[in-house]
Amino acid sequence: MTDMTNAAPVAVNSSCLPDDQRRLIELDDAIAKIRTQIATADLARQRGQKPIDPDWFHRARTALRHLCRERAELLAQGSGRRRREKLKDALIGILRERHDPETWDGILAEAQARSEREGL
DSSP states (O other): OOOTTSHHHHHHTOTTSOHHHHHHHHHHHHHHHHHHHHHHHHHHHHTTSOOOOHHHHHHHHHHHHHHHHHHHHHHHHHHHHHHHHHHHHHHHHHHHHHSOHHHHHHHHHHHHHHHHHTTO
């Protein structure tokens, strides 16, 4: 059972984080769990208690590889998202410089109203 006092489940259940960041937290937690299980099995093997089951080890390493690949894909998508956010920030800066404060306040109010209507 998952301990809800751990940082990862608490962060994942936090509604203030974007979905991709929540998924990265889940992936990091799952990767850490698999690595811990592999290390525990290796310690038991070193103590001479029992050998590591090769089928289990293969499944664990395969799961770890897939989780790491998914994490890398999410990080690669995030870099594109950061570029888009920087472009939006630059666009906002340019538009803000070209408009007087009253016009800018009107544009901002219209944008906020539209984002609320569209549920953004």
